[in-house]
Each structure stands twice: as structure tokens, then as C-alpha cells.
Amino acid sequence: MKESEIDWNNVEVLDAYTFYGLVDQYSLNFNLSFEVYKYSNVYDETYYQLNASLPFSFKSTWLKTPKNSLEEWIKYTLERLDSVLKDKYKSIRMRDYLQQKEFESFKSKIQFDIPKSDKDLNILYATKLNHESLYEKIGNKTIGTLQKELYEENKNNKTITYTHVKDDRDIIFHLTWNKFLNIALVDSCGYCGVTIKEINNMDLYTKRARGYSMEVDQINAYGFYSDANCIASCYWCNNAKTDEFSFEEFKKIATNITTIWNDRK
Numbered sequence: 001m002k003e004s005e006i007d008w009n010n011v012e013v014l015d016a017y018t019f020y021g022l023v024d025q026y027s028l029n030f031n032l033s034f035e036v037y038k039y040s041n042v043y044d045e046t047y048y049q050l051n052a053s054l055p056f057s058f059k060s061t062w063l064k065t066p067k068n069s070l071e072e073w074i075k076y077t078l079e080r081l082d083s084v085l086k087d088k089y090k091s092i093r094m095r096d097y098l099q100q101k102e103f104e105s106f107k108s109k110i111q112f113d114i115p116k117s118d119k120d121l122n123i124l125y126a127t128k129l130n131h132e133s134l135y136e137k138i139g140n141k142t143i144g145t146l147q148k149e150l151y152e153e154n155k156n157n158k159t160i161t162y163t164h165v166k167d168d169r170d171i172i173f174h175l176t177w178n179k180f181l182n183i184a185l186v187d188s189c190g191y192c193g194v195t196i197k198e199i200n201n202m203d204l205y206t207k208r209a210r211g212y213s214m215e216v217d218q219i220n221a222y223g224f225y226s227d228a229n230c231i232a233s234c235y236w237c238n239n240a241k242t243d244e245f246s247f248e249e250f251k252k253i254a255t256n257i258t259t260i261w262n263d264r265k
Contacts, residue, residue, distance in 0.1 A: 001039075001047045001062035012038040014048075031187075034077050036066075052077050055187040055196050056213030058084045089180050092216055093173050096225040100171050105153055109146055110139035126222040130243070174226030175216075183216050189234035190217075191241070191254035194261045199234070202264045211235040219247045 014036045034052035050060040060080055067073045106129060125138060134144030187196045204211060217233035221243040237257060241250045
């Protein structure tokens with residue numbers, strides 16, 4: 001059953017399957033609620049769909065066979081949650097892997113070494129690569145030349161699979177699973193403080209699907225995904241901070257975003 005085939009006028013919410021409680025599946029406590037949709041089509045075929053709400057929402061495909069009890073639906077919800085969280089974590093690992101590979105490639109092309117520990121120089125040259133004149137030189141190559149070389153290399157990144165992340169031993173991923181969970185399951189923005197509940201109760205103008213859950217943001221845009229460099233951020237703060245502002249600078253901006261959210265309540 002495809003989502004496009006559903007006549008929502010014939011969808012029924014089974015309140016009996018709604019559950020609110022605390023789940024410590026990951027040694028963390030967080031509010032979990034879900035409901036089950038029941039749909040009967042013109043052929044008298046019945047389908048069921050799980051719709052769950054945490055600090056983010058997720059749903060199942062339309063199931064031909066329902067679960068037989070509330071306990072089975074709870075178990076199924078936790079299985080779906082486990083799958084969703086692992087996919088989110090896997091996606092961040094891949095982005096971090098590509099980001100690190102690109103920066104290592106950039107450093108090799110400028111033909112003088114920037115120590116990994118020298119954070120200021122790393123930020124300086126990453127900023128130059130993105131913002132400075134194409135004719136300015138870093139090492140013995142112009143930025144325009146460096147950009148072209150990196151573009152040619154990165155065209156091949158589409159063929160990289162997740163297995164490369166595990167197999168490539170020179171790339172280290174520093175965002176631990178527990179830290180990721182503490183970000184993914186938090187319900188408030190680390191910049192402006194808005195909560196998922198507040199967002200869902202306000203009139204929103206965004207035309208995008210983003211905005212209804214917190215996102216994992218890099219505090220230092222030119223760093224990598226690590227426990228020390230990641231924070232939960234609402235879509236608006238994540239979008240507004242871009243690569244430009246430091247954490248301290250953006251916290252000042254976020255106070256005005258907080259004021260706007262409070263005015264909308």
C-alpha cells in the first residue's frame with residue numbers, strides 16, 4: 001500500500017493503541033507516544049500504520065497484518081525507533097567521513113602541512129577556500145585551482161558506500177552513540193531554547209518538511225562531528241547560523257529568535 005493511494009477520509013485512529021510513557025531502551029528516559037491508523041480501501045482490504053512521536057516523528061509503512069496487542073505495538077514501535085536512530089547516526093557518520101576526506105585532500109593539495117592539532121590554521125584555510133579571491137594563493141596553488149581539483153575528486157564521492165567509513169582506518173569518527181542519542185532525543189534547541197511541543201503549537205511559515213524535530217548541528221562549522229562539537233538545534237537556528245557565526249556570537253542572535261517565539265505563543 002502506497003501513501004499516495006490512501007483516501008484519508010477513510011482513515012481511522014485506533015485510540016486503544018495510544019501509549020504514553022517512559023522508555024529506557026537506551027539507558028535514557030524520554031517521552032514516547034504513538035497511535036495506529038486503520039485504513040479500509042474499496043476492496044475491503046484493511047491496512048495499519050504506526051505513527052510515533054518523540055522529539056522527532058516517524059512512521060511505518062502500511063501493514064497488512066496488525067499487531068495483536070498493545071504490547072506488540074509497543075515492541076514494534078521500539079524496533080522502528082531503533083532502525084530510525086541507526087539510520088540518522090549512519091547518515092551523520094557518512095557526512096563526517098566525506099567532510100574529513102575532503103579536508104585531508106585539500107591539505108595535501110596546498111603542499112604544505114597544517115597540523116591536525118592546529119585548529120586556528122585549519123579554520124583559516126577552510127575559510128579562505130570558501131570565501132577568498134579565486135586568484136589568491138595558498139601554498140603554490142590559487143584557490144580557483146584548488147576548488148577545481150577538489151570538485152573533480154568529489155564527483156566520485158557518490159560511489160562511496162557506508163562500508164568505507166568502517167574500512168578506512170585513517171578517518172576517525174568522534175561523535176559517540178550515547179552523545180548522538182542525547183542530542184537526537186532532546187526536545188529543545190541549544191541556541192534559542194524552543195521545544196518541539198512549542199513548535200507544534202505555533203503557526204509556522206516554513207514550506208519545508210524540516211522544522212518539526214531538532215537537528216544535529218556542528219558548533220564550529222569548520223570542525224567535524226564530535227561529542228564536543230555537536231549540539232541539538234532547531235531548523236531555524238541551524239539555518240541562520242550557517243558557517244559564519246561562532247557559538248558565542250550566535251547565542252546573542254538566538255536571544256532575539258527566542259523573543260519572536262515567545263511572541264507567537
